[in-house]
Amino acid sequence: xxxxxxxxxxxxxxxxxxxxxxxxxxxxxxxxxxxxxxxxxxxxxxxxxxxxxxxxxxxxxxxxxxxxxxxxxxxxxxxxxxxxxxxxxxxxxxxxxxxxxxxxxxxxxxxxxxxxxxxxxxxxxxxxxxxxxxxxxxxxxxxxxxxxxxxxxxxxxxxxxxxxxxxxxxxxxxxxxxxxxxxxxxxxxxxxxxxxxxxxxxxxxxxxxxxxxxxxxxxxxxxxxxxxxxxxxxxxxxxxxxxxxxxxxxxxxxxxxxxxxxxxxxxxxxxxxxxxxxxxxxxxxxxxxxxxxxxxxxxxxxxxxxxxxxxxxxxxxxxxxxxxxxxxxxxxxxxxxxxxxxxxxxxxxxxxxxxxxxxxxxxxxxxxxxxxxxxxxxxxxxx
Numbered sequence: 001x002x003x004x005x006x007x008x009x010x011x012x013x014x015x016x017x018x019x020x021x022x023x024x025x026x027x028x029x030x031x032x033x034x035x036x037x038x039x040x041x042x043x044x045x046x047x048x049x050x051x052x053x054x055x056x057x058x059x060x061x062x063x064x065x066x067x068x069x070x071x072x073x074x075x076x077x078x079x080x081x082x083x084x085x086x087x088x089x090x091x092x093x094x095x096x097x098x099x100x101x102x103x104x105x106x107x108x109x110x111x112x113x114x115x116x117x118x119x120x121x122x123x124x125x126x127x128x129x130x131x132x133x134x135x136x137x138x139x140x141x142x143x144x145x146x147x148x149x150x151x152x153x154x155x156x157x158x159x160x161x162x163x164x165x166x167x168x169x170x171x172x173x174x175x176x177x178x179x180x181x182x183x184x185x186x187x188x189x190x191x192x193x194x195x196x197x198x199x200x201x202x203x204x205x206x207x208x209x210x211x212x213x214x215x216x217x218x219x220x221x222x223x224x225x226x227x228x229x230x231x232x233x234x235x236x237x238x239x240x241x242x243x244x245x246x247x248x249x250x251x252x253x254x255x256x257x258x259x260x261x262x263x264x265x266x267x268x269x270x271x272x273x274x275x276x277x278x279x280x281x282x283x284x285x286x287x288x289x290x291x292x293x294x295x296x297x298x299x300x301x302x303x304x305x306x307x308x309x310x311x312x313x314x315x316x317x318x319x320x321x322x323x324x325x326x327x328x329x330x331x332x333x334x335x336x337x338x339x340x341x342x343x344x345x346x347x348x349x350x351x352x353x354x355x356x357x358x359x360x361x362x363x364x365x366x367x368x369x370x371x372x373x374x375x376x377x378x379x380x381x382x383x
Contacts, residue, residue, distance in 0.1 A: 167348025
């Protein structure tokens with residue numbers, strides 16, 4: 001069975017909708033226009049809608065023709081705080097905000113499935129459509145959970161997807177068990193003593209301290225983590241100074257670390273704090289450390305992962321397989337999967353530009369594919 005014919009018949013509508021989302025991106029917890037559009041479409045198809053779940057989240061509920069399981073389907077809505085460099089006719093109208101990760105496509109595919117299921121109602125059980133805010137490191141999943149998401153809208157199983165420009169077109173891949181890393185963000189502020197650049201002996205140089213700290217932090221994974229356990233630490237920002245001849249009084253470092261075992265995340269954080277404390281004492285500076293654990297390890301229920309492969313093969317044939325590589329990328333669907341068993345899969349598309357790149361291009365031809373897979377999950381798992 002290829003793409004569902006009924007969904008294929010409104011592929012142009014899906015493309016127009018995705019491009020509208022793309023043109024009007026909103027960052028996490030500010031998805032006001034986006035969530036209003038989602039809610040309006042769901043309501044127009046006769047789906048019961050609840051807004052404001054976890055801030056700007058939207059939940060739709062639709063009952064099928066027969067009793068059965070309740071299947072949750074989730075898509076994220078937020079864009080990234082970055083400029084777009086595509087020159088598309090529907091490029092972002094909001095400076096510094098860009099759907100550079102494909103969330104505009106995730107929403108559209110889930111809406112395509114919702115429209116089809118609302119029109120046909122030929123499934124058992126109930127489907128809960130979850131449109132989540134603030135996936136990009138801001139804790140949108142946790143906000144929805146804190147707002148009673150699964151107490152108010154209980155689900156037996158939960159599924160979601162992410163587009164992948166790294167895979168062949170329409171290739172569906174999933175990894176049973178641990179699939180994506182847990183993650184933390186860190187902010188390190190070094191308070192030194194400024195001086196003239198020609199008189200470094202008068203300073204407590206935060207730049208020299210910060211440079212040394214970057215090197216020391218890299219030793220955590222290589223010398224403290226079990227070498228058979230995946231992990232990574234990256235310093236991604238270093239801010240200090242304003243002039244050629246001024247040693248500044250402050251430097252700020254920011255970055256992320258990733259892990260596949262919660263205990264490894266604890267170890268990395270503890271070592272990071274200890275190294276900073278030692279460096280502060282050795283260099284006679286103040287060092288303040290803030291660590292935010294923003295993502296859990298994403299664990300796909302093995303049985304549910306195979307169910308996704310079975311449903312996807314109805315649409316893409318042998319291009320669906322449980323063969324995805326482990327990735328150090330993170331996704332806050334992990335928080336939802338800790339509460340409700342389910343799985344999260346990747347859907348490949350053309351383009352080749354990496355996610356989070358200012359020139360990223362979403363391939364609209366996969367919209368009916370993703371919508372059909374979502375629909376088949378409900379039709380096959382609801383019974």
